[in-house]
Amino acid sequence: MRLFLRITLLPAVCSMLLACAETASPLPGELSAELRPGMPLAEVSVRLKARNTTYSVKDPAACQAWMEKNGNRSQLAPRGGSCLFGKIPIDRSVLGTRRDVILQVVFDPDEKLADGHFEEIRSID
DSSP: OHHHHHHHHHHHHHHHHHHHHSOOOSHHHHHHHHSOTTOBHHHHHHHHHHTTOEEEEEOHHHHHHHHHHHGGGOSSOOOSSOEEEEEEEEEEOTTSEEEEEEEEEEEOTTSBEEEEEEEEEEEEO
16 A cells, blocks of 8 residues: 555655746746737737747627636736737646646737736646
């Protein structure tokens, strides 16, 4: 039984230790500096594609409906325009942990960037 526990718990403990030892990615800060208020949606899309971002853009009505349904999972309230949700992969370890940056960007009625939220997350596959 002890050997079983050691074998099954060892990868999880190693993953947690490695996750704690990793330094935070500079990517959230870089995105905050690069994607500034007033930037058009088309330009934001080009810049995110250059960073291998998987994302979806919701129109203003869908953005508002999503917020009403999932308000507790949203960092930013809609600002009258589209909203964009995405994920950028940072890395994946041999022990099954991965790091991504998740992002939410909201636009005003003129489809200019109003605000953005960028956050690094870690998970175990």
